[in-house]
Amino acid sequence: MNMIDLPNAQHDLHYTRPATKWNEAFPLGNGMLGALVWGDGHPLTLSLDRTDLWDLRPVPEFHLPEYTYAQMIAWHRAGRHDDLVRLYEAPYNRPAPTKIPAGRIHLSFPAGVEFAAATLSLRDALASVQLNNRATVRVFVHATEPVGLIRVQGVVPEAALVAPAFGGAVSEAAAGGIRAGDLAQLGYPPPEHTAGPSWRAFAQQGAAGFWFAAHLAWREAGGAWEAAWSIASSFEGDDPPAIARARVEAALEAGFDEKCASHAAWWRAFWAQSAVRLPNPVIERQWYLDTYKFGAASRRGAPPITLQGPWTADDGGLPPWKGDYHHDLNTQLSYWPCYSGNHLEEGLSYLDWLWETRPACFDWTRRFFGLPGLNVPMTADLNNNQIGGWRQYTHSPTTAAWLAQHFYLHWKYSADRDFLRQRAYPYLRDASVFIEAVSAQRDAQGYRTLPLSASPEINDNLPSAWFDTLTNYDLALMRWLLGATAELADEVGLAGEAAHWRGVLAECADFARGADGRLLITRDYPLPESHRHFSHLMAIHPLGLIDWEDGPDAQQTIRASLNELERVGTSFWCGYSFAWLASQAARARDGARAEQALEIFASAFTLRNSFHCNGDQSGKGYSQFTYDPFTLEGNFAAAAGVQEMLLQSQRGVIRLFPAVPDAWRDVSFTTLRAEGAFLVSAQRVGGRVAWLEVVAEQGGVCRLAAPFGGEDVTLQLQPGERRVLCADR
Numbered sequence: 001m002n003m004i005d006l007p008n009a010q011h012d013l014h015y016t017r018p019a020t021k022w023n024e025a026f027p028l029g030n031g032m033l034g035a036l037v038w039g040d041g042h043p044l045t046l047s048l049d050r051t052d053l054w055d056l057r058p059v060p061e062f063h064l065p066e067y068t069y070a071q072m073i074a075w076h077r078a079g080r081h082d083d084l085v086r087l088y089e090a091p092y093n094r095p096a097p098t099k100i101p102a103g104r105i106h107l108s109f110p111a112g113v114e115f116a117a118a119t120l121s122l123r124d125a126l127a128s129v130q131l132n133n134r135a136t137v138r139v140f141v142h143a144t145e146p147v148g149l150i151r152v153q154g155v156v157p158e159a160a161l162v163a164p165a166f167g168g169a170v171s172e173a174a175a176g177g178i179r180a181g182d183l184a185q186l187g188y189p190p191p192e193h194t195a196g197p198s199w200r201a202f203a204q205q206g207a208a209g210f211w212f213a214a215h216l217a218w219r220e221a222g223g224a225w226e227a228a229w230s231i232a233s234s235f236e237g238d239d240p241p242a243i244a245r246a247r248v249e250a251a252l253e254a255g256f257d258e259k260c261a262s263h264a265a266w267w268r269a270f271w272a273q274s275a276v277r278l279p280n281p282v283i284e285r286q287w288y289l290d291t292y293k294f295g296a297a298s299r300r301g302a303p304p305i306t307l308q309g310p311w312t313a314d315d316g317g318l319p320p321w322k323g324d325y326h327h328d329l330n331t332q333l334s335y336w337p338c339y340s341g342n343h344l345e346e347g348l349s350y351l352d353w354l355w356e357t358r359p360a361c362f363d364w365t366r367r368f369f370g371l372p373g374l375n376v377p378m379t380a381d382l383n384n385n386q387i388g389g390w391r392q393y394t395h396s397p398t399t400a401a402w403l404a405q406h407f408y409l410h411w412k413y414s415a416d417r418d419f420l421r422q423r424a425y426p427y428l429r430d431a432s433v434f435i436e437a438v439s440a441q442r443d444a445q446g447y448r449t450l451p452l453s454a455s456p457e458i459n460d461n462l463p464s465a466w467f468d469t470l471t472n473y474d475l476a477l478m479r480w481l482l483g484a485t486a487e488l489a490d491e492v493g494l495a496g497e498a499a500h501w502r503g504v505l506a507e508c509a510d511f512a513r514g515a516d517g518r519l520l521i522t523r524d525y526p527l528p529e530s531h532r533h534f535s536h537l538m539a540i541h542p543l544g545l546i547d548w549e550d551g552p553d554a555q556q557t558i559r560a561s562l563n564e565l566e567r568v569g570t571s572f573w574c575g576y577s578f579a580w581l582a583s584q585a586a587r588a589r590d591g592a593r594a595e596q597a598l599e600i601f602a603s604a605f606t607l608r609n610s611f612h613c614n615g616d617q618s619g620k621g622y623s624q625f626t627y628d629p630f631t632l633e634g635n636f637a638a639a640a641g642v643q644e645m646l647l648q649s650q651r652g653v654i655r656l657f658p659a660v661p662d663a664w665r666d667v668s669f670t671t672l673r674a675e676g677a678f679l680v681s682a683q684r685v686g687g688r689v690a691w692l693e694v695v696a697e698q699g700g701v702c703r704l705a706a707p708f709g710g711e712d713v714t715l716q717l718q719p720g721e722r723r724v725l726c727a728d729r
Contacts, residue, residue: 006123006271010281011288013120013609022047022314023630024608026120026127028141028148031299031349033231034310035141035148037127040115043106044129044137044157046148047314048214050231051303054382055096055186055207061087062368062386069369072395073451081463088391089461092322095185096207097381099323101164101312102231103202103214107137107150107157120609122292123271124264131155141296142259143266147247150218150227151256159227161200161216163191165316182317194241199248203241213240217248226256270295274342275670276642279663280595283642286602289610290639294337295346297632303382304350305334307631311611320629325380328393328456329533332402333576333633336542336583336640339413340647342673351410354403355423357384358430361400365434368395373434374427376400390461392454397438400431401477405542408484415677415698425488429497432485435478436504443470447509450474455521455535458528471522472511476539479508483545511539511546517553518560519546527564530572532625534580537561541580541587544650548589558588573623574614575605576634582641586648586659594645595661601638611635647682649674653712655705656682656689671695678702678717691726 018040019025025036025047034049061067067087075083109131116130129137135154142148166183167190191202199217206212211234218227228251232243251259274291278284297309306323307330313319325331331350338347358374360383365375368386377386378394388394404427410416411424439448452466455473459465482505489498512520520526521536539545540561546554562584570577578601585593604618612634615625645659646669654674660667668683677697683690689707696702696717704713708727715723 006268006275007288007292008123011122011285013118013122013289015118015608018115018118019608023611023628026118026609027293027296027311027611028125028127028139029296029310030141030143030146031297031302031310031346033141033146033148034296034312035139036311036314037118037120037129037139041107041109041113041129041131043108043160044115046105046107046139046150046229047311048102048104048148048229048231049310049312050102050146050212050233051306051310052233052235052382053100053102053206053212053231053312054210055098055100056210056381056383056385057096057207059091059097059386059388061091062388067368069371069395069451072391076452076463076466079463084391088388088395090388092379092388092394095181095318097322097324097385097387098186098318099306099308099312099382100166100183100186100206101314101319102212103164103204104162104314105150105216105227105229106160106162107152108160109135109155109157113155122288123267124260125267125292125296126260126264138256140260140263142251143263143270144299145247145251145259146232147228147230147251147259149251149256149259150225150229152225152227153223156220156225159200159216159218161202161214161229163193163202163204163214166204167191168316185318199245201241201245210234211240213244215241215244215248217245217252219252221255224256226252228252267295270343274672276646277668278642279665279667280599282602283595283598286598286606286610287639287642290635291337291341291343293610293632293635294341294343294639298335298338298346298349300345300348300352302349304331304353305632305636307633309632320631322387324387325382325384327376327378327380327399327403328396328535329576330631330633332406332542333580333637333640335406335636337636337643339409340643340649340672340674341639342671342679344410344414344673347406347410351407351423353384354406355427358427360384362430369397369434369438371434371437373432373437374400374430375434375438376403390457390465392452392461392465393456396454396456396474397450398435398474398477398481401435401481402538404428404431404481404484408488411488412675413673413677415700420488421492425485425492428481428485428488432481432501432504435481439478439508443509445509448478448504448507449509453522456533458521458531458533458535467522467525469512469522469525470509471536472519473521473535473538475509475511476543476545479505479539480543480545482508513557514560516560517556518564519557527568530568530570532572532574532577534565534577534584537584541584541644544587547651548587549651549653555588562588562590562593570622571624574625574634575601575612575616576614576631576637578605578622579612579634579637579641582638583644586641586644589659591645591659591661591664594641594659595664598638598641601634605634612638643672647672647674647680649676649678652676653703653705654678654680656680656692656707657684660684662687674702676700676702682707689727691724693722693724695722696720 025038
């Protein structure tokens with residue numbers, strides 16, 4: 001009964017008019033290398049990227065003696081807000097550190113050869129452009145190798161390799177904010193170009209000894225024009241030009257067809273991991289588009305997803321918000337879909353990086369906070385070093401707690417006990433050591449608190465963004481982390497440590513609620529107005545501390561909290577707000593609200609190529625934000641929202657179709673992943689579950705909540721065992 005199917009033509013991107021901007025392009029990628037295909041053939045442009053291309057100049061202010069948590073608190077108490085901005089925020093307005101782009105390939109065609117149509121096939125991650133003389137262009141970035149290939153049939157293009165505009169004139173005096181200024185601010189020397197009859201290359205010197213190289217070469221083969229390109233960085237070796245050239249020559253020798261076959265095989269395996277079939281075609285298509293982008297943007301062995309992933313802005317400027325790692329929402333939401341979506345391997349890109357960058361974070365925790373344990377900067381560069389920004393969040397004491405949840409989720413969904421012992425528990429324990437130390441101060445009721453507390457991004461970066469009472473955001477992360485650390489300590493047989501962490505948890509207060517049960521920002525401080533970040537609702541989702549199954553009080557809190565979001569309105573929401581709301585609503589068993597949020601997201605907050613756009617592009621007034629920088633976390637949160645509607649498994653019980661609208665009478669999914677490493681497929685026909693299949697990856701007890709409307713079902717399964725249940729049995 002397994003119903004896995006690859007995406008079909010209805011899910012693909014089809015253009016009958018060319019993309020005229022880089023952010024409308026077809027995205028291709030493999031986690032390390034990225035390309036955006038756009039233009040009308042005069043030229044056809046491939047905007048290139050490589051995810052380890054960074055300007056990593058350190059921020060000198062963050063190594064000054066006055067750069068400490070104690071000083072930050074003292075200046076806030078003294079009203080020295082100009083000093084706080086000078087030390088903690090102003091450095092972010094400098095051009096570096098920042099993600100940097102890799103350049104372009106231009107393919108120019110003879111006069112009269114014009115764009116006719118284009119398609120991005122999700123099935124095999126292949127971009128095709130049809131020209132009016134029946135010529136075709138096909139492009140892909142190889143799924144597992146840092147190389148891209150092009151085949152042109154019916155015409156021979158003129159090829160150019162264009163370096164980024166690092167050596168141009170500076171047209172803006174300073175970087176900062178969303179639009180960070182032009183690349184020339186970085187002060188790099190001009191690139192060194194080299195060329196031959198059938199190849200082009202350049203090498204670009206960056207900062208602090210970093211440099212990278214791009215190589216493009218072509219040949220005619222079998223009546224077609226074939227090309228390959230690669231980008232290499234000095235992180236790979238001492239001679240990036242030679243590394244890039246060798247990759248290109250090997251790819252051309254193998255040929256387009258051979259490379260395309262191995263590339264397509266990887267994507268077939270990727271799509272075999274999970275599938276959905278929904279009665280809402282807009283939401284179904286968006287899920288496939290977003291799942292495609294996740295596969296293109298995250299790959300183990302490559303850096304994890306930044307704000308724009310492997311598709312850094314190609315407009316002559318620095319990327320929006322420096323294209324960095326934001327850990328107050330963006331990186332976390334980007335990896336939500338990998339768990340129930342059954343893409344744990346791609347999710348390990350994030351966890352590997354968080355683990356490998358712990359030394360930098362330990363060092364920052366000691367230097368800035370002067371405390372033991374682990375915390376993580378909220379805005380970070382490729383090495384997870386602090387790069388500054390709004391002080392209340394970039395220096396939050398609870399950032400590591402949210403990141404720790406991803407280690408916990410990987411354990412819960414994989415049931416990998418080696419990962420539990422070697423990574424999940426150590427990461428949570430180190431984060432808890434810090435939380436215990438930083439929350440030693442007590443409030444008037446004797447509960448643990450923080451010297452200053454915040455709730456992203458309430459009151460932006462005004463002095464009032466810091467609260468003297470503990471916010472529900474910080475409290476939820478503290479409570480979740482301490483409870484989860486105790487749980488994992490028990491799992492690894494450390495009963496004494498588990499008891500210790502439960503003791504610390506018992507010293508934490510309950511959540512601040514309004515008279516109707518809704519979650520407040522902090523005590524006596526309700527949500528003041530429409531706001532893009534649902535930080536005060538973390539206890540509902542993603543942390544699950546307040547769960548629908550807890551009974552009437554919890555249900556009242558969840559309903560009242562979501563109703564308040566509706567009451568204050570969406571005027572200051574971003575696209576990711578609607579995507580996140582889908583998961584919040586799904587946890588409230590409110591399928592209609594989840595469907596509406598996802599449909600608005602797909603129709604109003606995505607660009608032509610499906611990239612999540614922070615502002616409302618529809619003109620329908622869903623938000624007062626109408627700007628167009630794209631960031632990827634909204635796409636991936638939307639995919640996760642669909643999955644929350646179809647399958648939930650928190651607290652050890654699997655629930656099928658827990659939040660589908662009544663109108664979704666016929667809906668199905670294949671091999672979504674539940675906690676406990678159970679792969680679940682199910683079909684709902686006429687509003688009722690017709691059948692389900694469970695495959696136990698690790699074995700164990702599988703608990704299903706009344707799948708056919710009667711009694712709960714408990715299955716004892718062996719590793720690898722498959723069980724099929726039907727409604728008529």
